[in-house]
Amino acid sequence: MRSKFELLFIGITVTITLIFFITIGSMFLVPSPEGFINALFSQQMIFAIGLTLSTALVSATIVILCCIPLAYTLSRFDFPLKRFFKIILDLPMAFPEIVIGIALLLFLGNYGIGSILEFYGIQLVFNSTGIIIAQFFVALPYATKSLYSTFNYIDTRYEFVSRSLGYSQTDTFFNITLPLSKEGLFATIIITLSRCIGTFAAVLFVGGGILMKTETLAVSMYLHLSTGDIDMSITAGILLVIISFITIAVMEKYTNDNRNQMI
Amino acid sequence: MYLEIKNLSVDLGEFKLKNINLSINKGEYLVLIGPTGSGKSVLLETIIGFYNQKEGSIKLNGEEITTLLPEDRNIGIVYQDHVLFPNMNVYDNIAYGLKNKNIPSEEIDLKIKEISSIMKIEHILNRSIETISGGESQRIALARALIVEPEIILMDEPFSALDVSTQETLTNLIKEIGNKFNTTFIHVTHNFNDIWNLASKVGVMENGIIHQINTVSEVFSKPTNNFVADFVGIQNVFEGIIEDSSTSCAKVKISKNLYLYSSDEDICSKIHPNEKVTVAIRPENIIFSNESFESSARNRIKGKVIETKKSGPIVQVHCQVDDVILKGILTRNSFESLDIQKGKDIFLIFKSLNVNIIDTYTTFKS
Numbered sequence: 001m002r003s004k005f006e007l008l009f010i011g012i013t014v015t016i017t018l019i020f021f022i023t024i025g026s027m028f029l030v031p032s033p034e035g036f037i038n039a040l041f042s043q044q045m046i047f048a049i050g051l052t053l054s055t056a057l058v059s060a061t062i063v064i065l066c067c068i069p070l071a072y073t074l075s076r077f078d079f080p081l082k083r084f085f086k087i088i089l090d091l092p093m094a095f096p097e098i099v100i101g102i103a104l105l106l107f108l109g110n111y112g113i114g115s116i117l118e119f120y121g122i123q124l125v126f127n128s129t130g131i132i133i134a135q136f137f138v139a140l141p142y143a144t145k146s147l148y149s150t151f152n153y154i155d156t157r158y159e160f161v162s163r164s165l166g167y168s169q170t171d172t173f174f175n176i177t178l179p180l181s182k183e184g185l186f187a188t189i190i191i192t193l194s195r196c197i198g199t200f201a202a203v204l205f206v207g208g209g210i211l212m213k214t215e216t217l218a219v220s221m222y223l224h225l226s227t228g229d230i231d232m233s234i235t236a237g238i239l240l241v242i243i244s245f246i247t248i249a250v251m252e253k254y255t256n257d258n259r260n261q262m263i
Numbered sequence: 264m265y266l267e268i269k270n271l272s273v274d275l276g277e278f279k280l281k282n283i284n285l286s287i288n289k290g291e292y293l294v295l296i297g298p299t300g301s302g303k304s305v306l307l308e309t310i311i312g313f314y315n316q317k318e319g320s321i322k323l324n325g326e327e328i329t330t331l332l333p334e335d336r337n338i339g340i341v342y343q344d345h346v347l348f349p350n351m352n353v354y355d356n357i358a359y360g361l362k363n364k365n366i367p368s369e370e371i372d373l374k375i376k377e378i379s380s381i382m383k384i385e386h387i388l389n390r391s392i393e394t395i396s397g398g399e400s401q402r403i404a405l406a407r408a409l410i411v412e413p414e415i416i417l418m419d420e421p422f423s424a425l426d427v428s429t430q431e432t433l434t435n436l437i438k439e440i441g442n443k444f445n446t447t448f449i450h451v452t453h454n455f456n457d458i459w460n461l462a463s464k465v466g467v468m469e470n471g472i473i474h475q476i477n478t479v480s481e482v483f484s485k486p487t488n489n490f491v492a493d494f495v496g497i498q499n500v501f502e503g504i505i506e507d508s509s510t511s512c513a514k515v516k517i518s519k520n521l522y523l524y525s526s527d528e529d530i531c532s533k534i535h536p537n538e539k540v541t542v543a544i545r546p547e548n549i550i551f552s553n554e555s556f557e558s559s560a561r562n563r564i565k566g567k568v569i570e571t572k573k574s575g576p577i578v579q580v581h582c583q584v585d586d587v588i589l590k591g592i593l594t595r596n597s598f599e600s601l602d603i604q605k606g607k608d609i610f611l612i613f614k615s616l617n618v619n620i621i622d623t624y625t626t627f628k629s
Contacts (some may be wrong), residue, residue, distance in 0.1 A: 069337040157346045160313050163333040164340045165360030165411055175359075 027237055035231035036238070045235060047212055048220040055128055056196035056214065059135035063192045064185075070140075071147035072173070076156070091210045092141045099136050101205030108133065108206065126208035133218060134202035135250070139195035143188050150184025182252075190251040194244055217243075264322075265289040265447055266310075271319030273309050280305055280471045283319065287464060290445040292479070293476075294458045296494065297468035303451040307417040310449070311338045323414055339408030343420035345400040347392045352601040353403055354388040360411035378406045381443075382436070398429035402436070409440065418450040422457065434460045455496075467491045484545065485527070485619045492543045492621050497517060498590040499544040500621070505536050512615060515542055524561040525618035540620050548617035549591035551580065552610045553601055561615040564589070568607045571598070578603075582611060 002010075021228070031039070039045055073079075074086055092100055107114055108124045117124060124130055152184045154177060162172040200218035207214030209223060224233035264286040266350060271283040280302050287293050295303045308314055309435050310321060312333035320329045328336050336593060347356050354375060361371045380387045382402040387395055395403070408416055422430040438461065440446055458465055458479055465483075466476035469492070475487045486492040492500045503515040506522060510532045513525045523542055525531065534540065555563050566582030566589060578598040589611055591602075603609065 157342055158348060160311070160333070160409075161340060161342070161346050162348075162359070163313075164311055164336075164338060165407070166334050166337075166363055166414075167333075168334055171363065176348060176350070180348075183352075187569065243618065 019064040027234055027241070031231045031238075036235055039231045039235035040239075042232065044215065044220065045232065045239075046210060048215050048217050048236060049239065051128065051131070051214075052197055052218075055131045055135060056193055059139065059196045060131040060189065060192045062132070062136055063139045063196070064189055066136075067140060067143040067147050067188065067192075068178075068185075070144045072151055072177070074144070074148050075151035089141055089144055092137065095147070095200065096201065097138055098201040098205065101134060101202035104130075104134055104137060104202065105205045123204055126210065126214060126225045128207075128214065130208070131203050131214055132207040134206040135196040135199045138199045138202050139192045142195050143192040144189050146188040147184060149183070150181045152189070153184070154180050180224075186254055187251055190247050193194060194247050197243055198240060265291070265324055265421040266449075267322040268310070269320050269322075271309065271321065272317045273305060274316050274317045275305065275314065278302065278305065278471060280309065283473055285466065285473060285476055287396050287447060287449070289324075289447055290441070291463045292441060292448045292450065292461050293466060294462035294466045295449065295451045295466045295468055296453065296455070296458065298494070299453075302471040303467040303468050304419050305471075307340065307419055307449060307451060310415075311340055311417060312336050337411070337414050339411065339416040340417065341401070341404045341408050341421050345404040346398075347400055347403055347407075349392060351392070353384065353395065355394060356392065356403055357388075357406045357410055360407060364411075374410055378385045378410050381440070382406045397425050398433065401425060401429075401433055405433075405437070405440075407445070409444070415447045415449065417563035418448060420451055420453065422454065430456075431456075437461060439519075447613050457479070467494055469494075480540065484617075486543060486621050488621060491539060492541075497543040497545050499546060499549075500541060501543075502539065502585060504543050505534050505538045505540060507536060508534050513540075515540060515618075515620070517542070518587050521585040521587055523618050525620050526561075526615040527618075527620050530620045534620070543619045543621045544589070544613060544617055546579065546592045547591045548613050549589065550612040551591060551593055551597070551601055551603065551611055555610045556612075558612065559614070560612045562611075562613045562618065564611045566609060566611055568603055568605055568609055571603060571605065580609075583608060584611070607627065 054091050063250055070089065072090075072159065074082070105125060107118075108114055108130065114123075124133060125207075158180060159169075159172050159174050162176045163169065167175060198218060200222065203214070204219050204222065207216070207219065209215070211223065215223065217240050221233050221236035221240070224230075224236065266285070266287050268283055268285040269279060273280040278300075282399070283306060285293075290312060295306065297303055303376075305314065309316060312328075312331060316329065320327060322328065323338070341590055348359065351359065357375050357378065358371050361374060366374075376385070379388060382405060384399060384402050384406065387399055387403075392400070392403070404421075405416075422433060424431065434457070436546065437448070441448065441461075448461075450461065452458070461547070462479050465479050467474045467482060475482055476493045477531065482491065483495050483497075486495055489500055501517045501523075502521070504519040505513055506516045507514040508531055510557045511526055511528055513527075513531045513534060515523045515525060517523055523544075525542060550560070555565070566583050566584040568580060569588065570581040572579040572581075576595055577592050578595055579590060579592050580598070580603055582591070591611060601609070
C-alpha cells in the first residue's frame with residue numbers, strides 16, 4: 001500500500017516528465033515524412049552531422065584530458081587561491097553561453113590575439129578549430145564539476161593504503177583512483193559529449209555560423225529557422241534529440257550494469 | 264628506540280597535534296586511547312607520512328623519516344573498515360604491495376600462500392571483495408599490510424566493526440603474528456579489551472596531545488593527571504592537602520575527617536606538607552567489610568552506603584564518607600553475602616600503595 005506522500009511525489013514526477021516528453025515529442029510531428037527524409041539526406045544535413053560529431057569528439061577528448069588533472073587537483077590538493085580558481089572554473093556554468101562566445105571571439109579575434117596569430121598564418125575563429133575551442137570552453141566546467149564530485153566521493157584512504165604499500169602518487173592515481181572513478185569518468189564523458197554536441201551560442205559566435213563550413217547541427221537548426229526552412233530546422237533538432245537520447249540511454253545502462261555488478 | 268617521535272606538531276587548520284613525544288621498542292605493542300577527535304588517527308597518518316608535520320622529527324629504526332614520502336617509509340596501515348581495493352579480488356589485494364617490487368610471480372604466489380595460510384584465508388583468495396565478511400576483510404587487510412614486511416604496522420580501530428567472537432579470533436591472530444615476526448604495532452582503539460589483550464604500552468590522548476604514555480599497569484595505576492585518571496576509569500579522584508609526608512608515605516587530608524595514606528615513593532619524596540594534591544583510587548582496589556579488622560592496609564574508613572548499581576556480574580557501591588563519595592566494585596556474590604543495602608554502615612579498606620597521587624599544584628613532575 002503506497003502512502004499519500006509516495007503517491008503525491010510519483011504523481012509530480014510523472015506529470016513533469018510527461019510535460020517534457022510531450023513538448024520535445026511534438027517536434028517529431030511537425031515535419032512531413034518526405035520533408036524529414038529529404039532534409040535528413042540533404043548534403044547540408046550530412047555535413048552538419050559530420051561536423052558536429054567530429055568537432056564534438058575532438059573537443060570532448062581534449063576536455064576529458066584536461067578535466068582529469070583539474071578535478072583531481074581541486075579535490076585533493078590545497079594551494080593558494082584554490083577557492084578563487086574553483087570559482088573561475090565554475091563561472092561559465094552560471095552565465096549564458098553567449099558570453100563565452102563573445103569573450104572568445106574578442107580574445108581570439110582582432111581585438112585580442114587574432115592579429116598576432118594571423119601574422120603566423122593561424123586562424124582560430126570562423127572555422128572548425130574555433131568550434132572546437134568554443135565547445136571546449138563550454139563543456140570543461142561541467143566535466144570538471146562532474147569529475148570533481150567523483151574524486152571527492154572516493155575515500156582518500158585507498159590512496160593512503162596504496163602509497164603505504166610502496167606505490168608513488170602517480171602509480172596510485174593510475175592503479176587505484178582512476179579505476180575506482182570509472183563510473184564517474186564514464187558519466188563525465190557522456191555529459192561532455194552531450195555538451196559539445198549541443199553547444200550553440202558560443203559555436204555560432206566563434207564559428208561564425210557559415211553554411212557548409214561551420215554549420216553544426218545546433219547552428220543549422222538556427223540558420224534554417226531564420227530562413228523559414230522548417231523541415232531542415234526541425235530535422236536538425238530531431239537529430240540532436242536522438243543523439244542526446246542515445247548518449248543518456250547508454251550512460252543509464254552502463255551505470256545500472258555497474259551497480260548490479262556491485263550488488 | 265625503534266620508533267622515536269620528538270616534539271612533533273601538526274597543523275591541520277581546525278585541528279592540531281601538539282608536541283607529541285613517543286618512543287617504542289622493536290616488537291612492542293602500543294595502544295593509543297582517547298576520546299573521539301583526540302587526534303589518534305591523525306597521529307597514525309602523520310607517522311605514515313600523509314600529513315606534514317609543522318615541527319619535530321620521526322625516527323624509525325635509527326633512520327630519520329620525517330621528510331620521506333609515505334611510499335618510502337615502509338610503514339603499513341590497517342583501517343577499521345579495511346579499505347580493500349574494490350577493483351581487485353582478494354589475491355590481487357594481498358599481492359598489490361609486492362607487484363611493484365619486481366618480485367617474480369612464482370615468488371609472489373609462494374608468499375601469498377604462506378600469509379594466507381597464517382591468516383586462514385586460502386579458501387577465499389579468488390573471491391571478489393564484495394562477497395567476503397567483515398572478519399575475512401580484516402584478515403585480508405592485515406595480510407596485505409604484513410606481506411611487504413613493514414617496519415611497523417599502524418592499526419586504526421581495526422576491530423570496531425567486528426562481532427565479539429571475530430574480535431577475539433583476530434586478537435589471538437595478531438598476538439601470534441607479533442610473536443612470530445616480532446612485529447611492532449601502534450593500535451588506536453576505544454575498546455579497553457584491546458589494551459588488556461594486546462598492549463605492552465598505552466598512550467592516552469586528548470585534544471592533540473599525549474597526556475601519558477607508559478606501560479599498561481603504570482597508566483592504569485598511576486595516571487599522571489585527572490584526565491587520564493578519569494579516562495582509564497579511576498572513579499575516585501579527590502583533591503586534598505598534604506598533612507604529613509616522609510620519603511615513603513604521605514598523609515593527605517581530603518575533607519574534615521577523611522585522611523588517606525599514600526605510599527607512592529616516587530612522589531612522596533618530592534612533596535611537602537600543605538601542598539595541594541590530587542589522589543586517585545581504583546574502585547577495584549577497595550575492599551568492603553562489615554567490620555573493621557587489623558591488616559596491612561593502612562586505609563580503613565567507615566562509610567554509609569548511598570547507592571548500589573548492578574551491572575552484569577559486578578555491583579558498584581557508592582559510599583558517603585564525610586562529605587566525599589567513594590566508589591568501589593565487588594562481585595554479586597560478595598555483595599549478597601555482605602548484605603549490602605542503602606543506608607548501611609560499611610568499612611572500606613585499601614592499601615596506601617593503591618592511593619596514587621596523580622597531580623599536584625607544584626611542578627615536581629618536571
